[in-house]
Amino acid sequence: MSLVTIDARHSVLGRTNALAKLAATLVISVTLLLSIDPVSAGVSLVLTLLVLPFARLDPRQLWLRLWPIVIAALIAGAATVLYGRPSGEIYLEWGVLRISDGSIALAAAIVLRVLAIAVPSIVLFATTDPTDLADSLAQLAKLPARFVLGALAGLRLVGLLIDDWRELALARRARGIADTGRLRRFLGQTFALFVLAIRRGTKLATAMEARAFGAPIERTWARPSRLHARDAALVAVAVGIAAASVTAAVWAGTWTFVFAL
Template sequence: MSLIVADLRHTRLASVNPVAKLAAAMVLSVTLLLSIDPVSAGVTLVLTLALLPWTGLTARAIWVRMWPITVGAGIAAVATVLYGRPSGQMYLEWGILRISDGSIDLALSIFLRVLAIALPSVILFATTDPTDLADGLAQIVRLPARFVIGALAGLRLVGLLIEDWRELSLARRARGVADTGRVRRFAGQAFALFVLAIRRGTKLATAMEARGFGAGVERTWARPSVLRWRDAGLVAIAIGIAAASVIAAIAAGTWRFILGL
């Protein structure tokens, strides 16, 4: 997994400003949230997949991050088929189970919509370094530096929490207290991790305060974050994909504005 992350940092998208990636992802997401129809989501998904070779990402790297979302979207689609609002021709009706044209269409729309929103975000942010994102949010978006740096420090600790969980499991197993009672073992280990996280967070906050991270003066930055033409190009591509999906849905007569449902 670490090798995959290291490889992603050297792809073409890695040089794009994270703020531009965030803007592109928001353009696509907001557009898809305006309507629940399979055409707009399908067009966005197809165009995103068509641009995948240009990004330099491998199919394996994408699948490692997308399979939980795909499984969740599939479960949501199956539930919608079985319990969705019936309309059109009814194929099966048994108790609360109702499968109709309307439920199938809605399930397909939800499935494609989830994938179409998740895939561009995964592609864009898989190549984003958290420090670069924090620099962009503070320098370009002008978010409070104290909030941004605090969030970055907390994000950096996620990997340590995973390692702490593994070490706690090994330590408890070595002491012979992790052989039985899975629920009790999980609760005790989760509480121990919670206490450990609070202690580490307190020490980190004290260290950052001592180094002047919370000072009220204007902050300087070691790495300037600027927008370039390639960043504007990425946002333009996102706008083009969003426009194409809306036009295709309207032309097919499937566009359903959510406020009009």
């Protein structure tokens, strides 16, 4: 079962080579990791959102993928506001809690940076079929085929593990052992899923070995992975976003190199 919707697969970003999308994501992410400031992260996030329509992602599906990261970013921002290093004017001080200009600015930078890194990554995986990514990594990036195919097989099992968890919950409820003790039920079901995952992984490894996936020979590929002009254009757009974010931060005087902290 494909993890990518039909609209996303036939979008402009969906037709782009997976390796180019990975390179574009890394360019933006690495650039954002070089500084902790709200300007560069904010500019990068806004420019990334402007490119988002080319992915043709369903807003609901995008939100379902994004909301855990949004919650985590807000929690990190709240903790930074309360416990961050104080500087400038202090608005509230109570024990170890100090809210100041510096902690607020740092919290905003952290929240924006997390979102600016997360959105391109989510778009990458939401518009990329795992098989296409494996083909590009093995054929173009020249990663070991055995490692790539093993990772692809493991990723393909994620959907099955979700189905197994749902079936375990229904089976335990039908037997009347899932009505009380939520924590005990969760731990027992987790252990059962762990056992199922080991069994399924062992069978998959045996099947792949039987089909010579681990043979020390040069592999052939059913679907050749090639780079096109649109792939270079995507990487160029990512470089432009990264350059614009850095330029805006330097111009605003907020650029703070992480190793200078």
